[in-house]
Amino acid sequence: MTNAVAAITALADPTRRKIFERIAAHPSAVGALADGLPVSRPAVSQHLRVLKDAGLVDDEAQGTRRIYRVRQEGLADVRAYLDQFWDQSLAAFRDLAESEDA
Secondary structure, rough: HHHHHHHHHHHHHHHHHOOOOOOOOEEOOHHHHHHHHOEEEEEHHHHHHHHHHHOOOEEEOOOEOOOOEOOOOHHHHHHHHHHHHHHHHHHHHEEEHHHHHO
16 A cells, blocks of 8 residues: 555645646646646656656656656555545444444
């Protein structure tokens, strides 16, 4: 689950989360991602590096640009991590409901 923790940590930053949401809506290059954000292109590139290191995005060269896309495997790791808590909550709810029926 280490990748999931790294991904959650990466998404804790509001600017990074906004960049990730933009990539999730539409694969984009750094310039397009930086438009409308209160940070410079180099700062966006640094945020992208953190997202990439966390396994949340991949990039692909297209001419002189790099296009960033969401990495579905990274999201699957986060979901699996969070699902364990959901499963625990459901089991606790079931146990409570069954104890009240007895």
